[in-house]
Amino acid sequence: MTIASVPVPAPAPEQKSVSDAAASTGSFMGAFESYKETNDRRLAEIEKRGAEDPLTTDKLARIDRVLDDLTRKYDGIALREARPGLGVERPNLSPRGAEHKQAFEAYVRSGAEQDLRRLEEKALSVGSNPDGGYLVPPELEREVMRRMTQISPIRAIAGNRQISAMTYNKPFSATGPAVGWVAETGARTETASPPLSLMSFPTMELYAMPSASGALLDDAAIDIGTWLAEEIDTAFAEQEGAAFVTGDGVNKPKGFLAYDQVAAASWSWGNLGYVATGAAGAFPSSNPSDKLIDFVYTLKAGYRQNASWVMSRKTQSEIRKFKDTTGAYLWSPPATPGAPATLMNFPVVEAEDMPAIAADSYAIAFGDFRRGYLVVDRIGMRMLRDPYSAKPYTLFYTTKRVGGGVQDFDAIKLMKFGTS
Template sequence: MIPVVETKSTTHDVASAFEDFARAFEAFKDTNDTRLGEIETRLTSDVVTDEKLTRIDAALDDAKKRIDRFMLERSRPPLGVTSDAPRDPAQAEHKAAFHAYMRSGEATGLKRLEEKALSAGSGPDGGYLVPDTVEREVLQRLSGVSPIRAISSVRVISGGQYKRAFSILGPASGWVGETAARPETGGPKLSEMSFPAMELYAMPAATQTLLDDSVVDIDRWIADEVESAFAEQESAAFVHGDGVNKPKGFLAAPTIEDEIWEWGRLGTIQTGGATFPATNPSDVLVELIYALKAGYRQNAAFVMNRKTQTAIRKFKDAHGQYLWAPPASLGQSATLMGFPVVEAEDMPDIALNASAVAFGDFKRGYLVVDRAGLRVLRDPYSAKPYVLFYTTKRVGGGVQDYAAIKLLNFAA
């Protein structure tokens, strides 16, 4: 009898969603064990078993999506409550002026404040800075929704780009006797990395009726509207962006087989074909893990999309234990061989020449650069009777340590 995996889509109880997820995984393991037993005895699995496993796997993904959504909603800080009101008089003045601009288009207060602060780019050409509380809310939401941002290093800058020097070889050193002559050491070989901040925009629309309603929380409304638009664009760029008017994703970095790895390229492990090997498929994952130096493995994580995770869920070790494990508690990630699994839907599917799995310490390996300031320009003319809000932020990104990330490439 096919086990029924319950899904409580009508409830917002996170605990219930987590229980659904746990039950779905137990049903998945039982059904997959049955499938493996059929393959061992008959060299093939039953079609009914395969279909059943596919349905349970889909239910498992749906339960995980609900948990992620509930946890994200719970983590959002309230914007409209009294405790969030700015305590600094200057911030309170900025917030009041911003609300007046958003609701009625009155920009006098914002112009005066930004002229007083000597802010560049203010006015009709560049829009106006949103209050700090709104900017913090948007960035916090992006950290929860954008998977690569959540595991990477983030730097806030005031200029147009972030530059950092790094040593390719490092200074020469060695052992020497107490009274022996000290030969002069060679100097470090330095180079420079540059991370420009590119403009990302969204254009939410509102009716004047909504803006005139004093009960509507303008701060929360603008954060809600730009969250998904910014997160979607960011997530894609951090994975495979080409660096042209957008951040450069880690999959856009040059690659080289890990045996001959050199700085400036990401090392790759080859699977030997367009899919995982038919026998001992998890061996390539072990090879991927140990391609990373020990200092990076301590904080490493797997990055892949849901389809790839579906294939890996079926893998077992030599003792019959599943290598993929569900989150131990709410708010935690699933694990693979003891390392967290980060779901990034912009990662490619398993296919020939695709790097469908990444493994590494992204805190050290990938850098996200945010230019301080989120700007809004009110446009009541272009889409009458709606009011458009051209909202922009500047963000950049790129690989900063090529030794910290390894890729699993599905190729011979």
């Protein structure tokens, strides 16, 4: 028997995943080396002839698109590795949890609601009824939230609170408590009480309505909970992502770009500070990387430790070209699938809802979003089964309540592409 005729067994799923990750890493690093080489040639042409060769510019743009495609592939590998299978293997649940899950699955598959109604009436679940929908099992809610954190860029880096009420109220003091030095035996004078204000974060209703065929619902091999999570997580994450960036606070969370902006030198509580590039719709033509360095240091040291860049993929492609004074590139590719690229050693978070570079746009944000922006989730996700509106398909009207807003106005800074 020749070597060529020996059957080769297919790799196990884990082996294939590792192989895909390794191949993607090699491709990405190779593409980035080509990008640096081509960009260096472009810069040399500008220095020598005062203009860049269109062929070199076109090649750089093609490589840039390849880097973007590989980044999407990286993200896909990371999500695939984190995603459980669609089998019917059950997690270890408490007797009550297992009973609720079984009753919920019966409701989803066939519309049988008597067991689910009995369980929720026993638990005194307000608002859970055949008209308003039933609470999904806690493990399904946790799975949806976990997936949304992986997909939603701002949720992944923001602070989070789970509440049982409709609104989260947070007291704060913009001036901080009164403090001072005193000798060991010296008299302690009474300090003034710091003025307190209340920040309010109301939760708004977010919905998704996946559909299923009768054949899918009848298939016992499909884990209904996992299927539902896969259907609604992306829809929820996309809507959230836009609201956390640009939402106006009307029937949706208030995005950080919806707050008033002032120059960083004139910053005051209630506004987000910005640094202007000095050029309308662009970085300055000479030493553009200096603006990024200045921008980083507008943020206080206590916030810089856990800071992240937030920008769109197109803005990131513009910054890939920047170098420091030693000739080293400021942007570095991700080290592993699922890891972020870095800019000046700070992670870069791609949020496609961020505006593109244009005159007076705020295309880049930088800060400690865990301290700066708060996402508020009301505990409990509801689902209503609708087999009538889109026959022969069954719709699953799924709702959750979420809010968001800036909680520390000093923790996030913006870059304005304008003259002042």
